[in-house]
Amino acid sequence: MKFCSHCGSDQLRFDVPEGDNRPRYWCPACQIIHYQNPKIVVGSLPVWEGRILLCKRSIQPRAGYWTLPAGFMENGETLQEGAIRETWEEACATVNLTDLYTVFNLPHIYQVYMFFLGELADGRYGVGEESSDVGLFLPKEIPWDELAFPTVTRTLRFYLQDLATGEFPIRVQDIAPLGTPEP
Amino acid sequence: MKFCSHCGSDQLRFDVPEGDNRPRYWCPACQIIHYQNPKIVVGSLPVWEGRILLCKRSIQPRAGYWTLPAGFMENGETLQEGAIRETWEEACATVNLTDLYTVFNLPHIYQVYMFFLGELADGRYGVGEESSDVGLFLPKEIPWDELAFPTVTRTLRFYLQDLATGEFPIRVQDIAPLGTPEP
Numbered sequence A, B: 001m002k003f004c005s006h007c008g009s010d011q012l013r014f015d016v017p018e019g020d021n022r023p024r025y026w027c028p029a030c031q032i033i034h035y036q037n038p039k040i041v042v043g044s045l046p047v048w049e050g051r052i053l054l055c056k057r058s059i060q061p062r063a064g065y066w067t068l069p070a071g072f073m074e075n076g077e078t079l080q081e082g083a084i085r086e087t088w089e090e091a092c093a094t095v096n097l098t099d100l101y102t103v104f105n106l107p108h109i110y111q112v113y114m115f116f117l118g119e120l121a122d123g124r125y126g127v128g129e130e131s132s133d134v135g136l137f138l139p140k141e142i143p144w145d146e147l148a149f150p151t152v153t154r155t156l157r158f159y160l161q162d163l164a165t166g167e168f169p170i171r172v173q174d175i176a177p178l179g180t181p182e183p
């Protein structure tokens, strides 16, 4: 952020505004504070006849790696609408969501991930815009070494655990910066 | 948003950028797209010896009405850290969180609310910066007609329901624009 989006001034400051308690971008010219807040990434774990839908990413970051369909929540939509939209965009698939399943804090990159469980509406899918391949995987076929993000790895790992019991409790967890070993 | 925060241009446009599928603020001069995404409001439902901590708001919106401690999640913190911080700022109280309890979509104002259950650490509290009064309320004392937000009303209502059973399952719900009758 180099210019004030409100008045165009190039004299933005980044320090603690008066009456606040943490550094912000703010504009001495027009006094506007430019708040920045974490973003939500929403996704789904779509299942069809015991198989899980995964998408091979065609874009950075992590191009060539497999992911559950997920992406940034947009203004004007609900969490569920976002998860459904991302599943459509990345896998050309219609998913019927059931429950919220995993919530991950990624404070180092200012993100919160939220995955919903779901079922494909009709088993159909295709290769969406940001994917180079899409497929349905049996649990034993999941490409663990080629998963794109720890949020995906954990969500899939919980799902396989929970399949054994048939109970799918929500998990709220933190994820450490990349390079930190997964527990 | 009137000026590009990247290059200072005053020729920002608001329409669908090439390769995108929804209108955004973007800058023809430097080609930057200014994404805007929903914000997370985090809060807690702090309990002490069967009483619930509520704060009377001293700031707009809804000054003079009672709320659970809650506010915008900040960059660099987890959901839980945000809920704990807000409880400290608004009620000078230390809360030990247990479980995520309610998640509300407010798509019309681009927000997602998330409340955690918690217990006060030591029963102590005070009147924080954005409050004019803070108190502990027995269930029968809750000022239902003076609550600030439907997210607070619903969270409290679920909590009282769940007290009867001792089970506190997570709720994920939508909240309609103000003026829409509460179900």
Ligand SMILES: [Zn+2]
Pocket (backbone or CB within 6 Å): A004, A005, A006, A007, A008, A009, A027, A028, A029, A030, A031, A032
């Ligand atoms: Zn300015």
Ligand SMILES: [Zn+2]
Pocket (backbone or CB within 6 Å): B004, B005, B006, B007, B008, B009, B027, B028, B029, B030, B031, B032
């Ligand atoms: Zn620009």
